[in-house]
Amino acid sequence: MTVQQQALAARGAAQTLATATRSRKDAALHAMADALAKAETAVLEANATDVRRAEEAGTSAAIVDRLRLTPDRVGAMVDGLRDVAGLPDPVGDVVRGWTNANGVQVRQVRVPFGVVGIVYEARPNVTADAAGLCLKSGNAVLLRGSSSAAASNAAVVDALRLGLADVGLPVDAVQLVPGPREVTDELMGARGLVDVLIPRGGAGLIDHVVRHSVVPVIETGVGNCHLYVDASADPEMALAILLNAKTQRPSVCNAVETLLVHADAAPRFLPTALEALARAGVTVHGDARTAAYGPDVRAVTQEDWETEYLSLDLAIGVVDSLDDALAHIATYSTGHSETIVTDSEAAAQRFTAEIDAAAVLVNASSRFVDGSEFGFGAEIGISTQKLHARGPMGLPEMTSTKYVVTGSGQTR
Amino acid sequence: MTVQQQALAARGAAQTLATATRSRKDAALHAMADALAKAETAVLEANATDVRRAEEAGTSAAIVDRLRLTPDRVGAMVDGLRDVAGLPDPVGDVVRGWTNANGVQVRQVRVPFGVVGIVYEARPNVTADAAGLCLKSGNAVLLRGSSSAAASNAAVVDALRLGLADVGLPVDAVQLVPGPREVTDELMGARGLVDVLIPRGGAGLIDHVVRHSVVPVIETGVGNCHLYVDASADPEMALAILLNAKTQRPSVCNAVETLLVHADAAPRFLPTALEALARAGVTVHGDARTAAYGPDVRAVTQEDWETEYLSLDLAIGVVDSLDDALAHIATYSTGHSETIVTDSEAAAQRFTAEIDAAAVLVNASSRFVDGSEFGFGAEIGISTQKLHARGPMGLPEMTSTKYVVTGSGQTR
Known part of the structure; x- marks a missing residue:
C-alpha cells in the first residue's frame, strides 16, 4: 500500500472514530491493552531482532537502550493504554457557546483532527502510547517509526489492531507506515489526507519535518x-x-x-x-x-x-x-x-x-513542565511552537473545534 | 532593508508590544486613526496612481473596484481602528489555572504571537484592518500587500506609523514589505523571525503560501x-x-x-x-x-x-x-x-x-459565520484549517499562550 492509500484508509476509519462514543473508545483501549499483553512474547521476539540488527550495525548503546523492550516496558505500554481509557474524552466538549439576539445559537465544540501522523525515532513504546492518545481523541493515526524498530513496531501494531477488531472498530484507525526514507516525504506531502503531523524525537528529525512538511506540523520537544x-x-x-x-x-x-x-x-x-x-x-x-x-x-x-x-x-x-x-x-x-x-x-x-x-x-x-505533573494524565509531547498548542499537550490539544450554529430559519 | 532586517526590527518592536498595557495600545489605535484621517488626501492620491496603473494594465473591473479607495472607504478604515480600540485586550487573559498538590501554581496565560505576516491581495483596507488587529493583540505586523496597491499601502502605513510615533510605541510594529515576488518567498522562509503567516485572498494565493511557507500558516477563507x-x-x-x-x-x-x-x-x-x-x-x-x-x-x-x-x-x-x-x-x-x-x-x-x-x-x-455576527467585534479572517483556530478569528485567535509556573522552591 502507498502512503496515499494508507491515508485514505485512515480517513475512512477516522469518520467512524469521530462519532464513536467514549464507552466504545474506552472498550477499544482495553481490548488493545489485552491484545498487547497477550502478544508480549511476540513483541519481545520481534524486538530482539531489532536490537540484534542495531548492535550489529554498531548503533550507540544509548539508542539501543531506547530501542530495547523488556517485559516491564511492554507492561508499561499496556498500563498506559488502560490509563488513557480512564481519562475524560475531549470530543464533544463545548468550549464556549452563546445565543445571538436573533435567537441563533452558536456552540464551539471539540472534534477530532481526523488523521494524525506521528514521525518518531527508535522508541517502540511511542507506538502504543501515541496510538492510545489518538484513538481516545477520536483520531486515526499513521505511525511512521524508525526503520531500526520496524519489527517491534509491527508486532505492537498487529496487537493493537487485533484489539480494535475485537470491539468492531476499524483496524485502519491504527496503521504503521513502513518503507524507505522517501515514505516520510510522502507522508509530509499528504496535505488534505493527513490533518496534522507530530514529529517526536531529536532536533534533527523535528527540524526536517517542520521544514519539509506541507501538512500542518506541531513541533515538540527540543529544550535548551x-x-x-x-x-x-x-x-x-x-x-x-x-x-x-x-x-x-x-x-x-x-x-x-x-x-x-x-x-x-x-x-x-x-x-x-x-x-x-x-x-x-x-x-x-x-x-x-x-x-x-x-x-x-x-x-x-x-x-x-x-x-x-x-x-x-x-x-x-x-x-x-x-x-x-x-x-x-x-x-x-x-x-x-x-x-x-x-x-x-x-x-x-x-x-x-x-x-x-x-x-x-x-x-x-x-x-x-510535563503533562503528568500538569494533571493531564497523558502527554503526546511538549509543544514548543506558538500555534495551536504550546507546552505539554494532553488529549484536548489533540482536537480541533467546530462551530455548530442552530436556528429556526434566521437570515441576515 | 531586506525582509530579514525588517523581521528583526519587527521582533524588537514586538518585545515592547508584548508588555504594553491595553490603555497604551488603545491610545496608539486612536492615534493611528487620527493620523490616517489626516492623511486622507495623500492616501486617495496614492490610490489614484495605483488605480490608473491597474486600469492601464488592463486589470479587471472587479479587481480595480477592490483596489479603489474613496473617502467613505478611508473613513471605514479609520472607524475600524477605533472599533478595535474598544474591544477587550486578549493579552494577559488567564485561560485556565490550578494549584498542584505540592503548592506549585500553574496558569495558562494569553500572550501575543510576536511577529505576524499578512500576505494579501489588492485590498488596501486590509492594510489598516490587519495592522489594528495585530497591534491590539500585541503583535508586530509585516504587511505584504499586492504590488498593484503599493502606493496606497505605503500611504496608509506611513500614516499608521505616525500614529505609533505619536504615542511613543515603536514604529516598526507596523511595516510594509515592498519589493518583487521573491520577497514573498523570503517572508515564507523567515522561520524563527516571523511567528505566523496569514494569507488573505483567493484560493491560488492561499494554496501557494500554505505549500511553500516554512513559517507556520493559518489558512483562511476559501468557502465552497x-x-x-x-x-x-x-x-x-x-x-x-x-x-x-x-x-x-x-x-x-x-x-x-x-x-x-x-x-x-x-x-x-x-x-x-x-x-x-x-x-x-x-x-x-x-x-x-x-x-x-x-x-x-x-x-x-x-x-x-x-x-x-x-x-x-x-x-x-x-x-x-x-x-x-x-x-x-x-x-x-x-x-x-x-x-x-x-x-x-x-x-x-x-x-x-x-x-x-x-x-x-x-x-x-x-x-x-462571520466574526461580527459571532460578536467578536472584528475578524482577521475565517480559518478553514484545523490547527490553532477554526472558523471566524477574533482577537483571542491572534494570540498564543504561555504557562506561568510559580513555586516556593518545589522540586520533583
Missing part, C-alpha cells in the same frame, strides 16, 4: 532550558532547584542545560553549587567568571550555549543583570521552559512577562 | 459552501435561507455555492426555488433531475461542483438521501460552512456530527 539565579535568590532554594532540574532525569527536554548566575549571587552561590554539581557527576562548561569559583570548570564555547546536552553536562555563565540574563535566554532559548530563582517580585514579573517560552517558572523546577 | 435541503425541510424556510446565503453578498466566502435537494423535497421546493433564483439574477448550473423542475438550468459540470463562484451562480443537484448529500459535501467541501435545512432532529444530529467543516449550520443562513 535555562535557569537564572537572580541577585536576590535564596542560594539553598536555587541549589535544590538546579540539582533537580539538571540531574533528576538529564535526558529529557525539560532538564536544565544552562545556568546563569547574577554576579551579586555568584560568590555565595557558585562555590557550593560547583561542589554539589561535581558530586552529582555533572561536567561544568563555564565562562571565565564561573571558573574563578571552583576547579574542574571547562571553558564554555559558543556551541555549549546552543546545545541541548540531554546529559550530565551544564553550561554556566555569570551575568551582570537581569537584562543580560534575559538577552542571553532570548538568544539561545528554544522556547521550552525557562526558570528564574528570585526573591524579588519585580524580577519575577519581568522574567515571566518578557521571556518568550512555552513555560516560564519562578522558584520551581523546570521538571514540572 | 453547500446548502442541503432535507426531505423534511420546510420549503419556505429553505427558500429564505437559500436566497439569503446565495444573494445577500455573493462575493464572500460564507455565501452558498452548491444547493443539494433531497429527491422527496424536490417537487415541492425546486419549482419555486428556481423561479425565485431566476428573479434574483442567479445563474443555475443543475443536474438532469434539477433541470426537470424549471427552464434556464445550465448543465452542471464537475468543475461547477468544485468551484467557489463568488458570483450569482449556483450549482444544484438532487440527491436520494442524507447519505448522498454527506458524501457529496465530503468530496467537494473546502471545510468552511455547511448548512442543512431540516425538520428532522435525527438528520440535524447526523449532519452536525459527520460534516467536517469549521461551521455546520442547522436552519440558519451560512452568512452568520
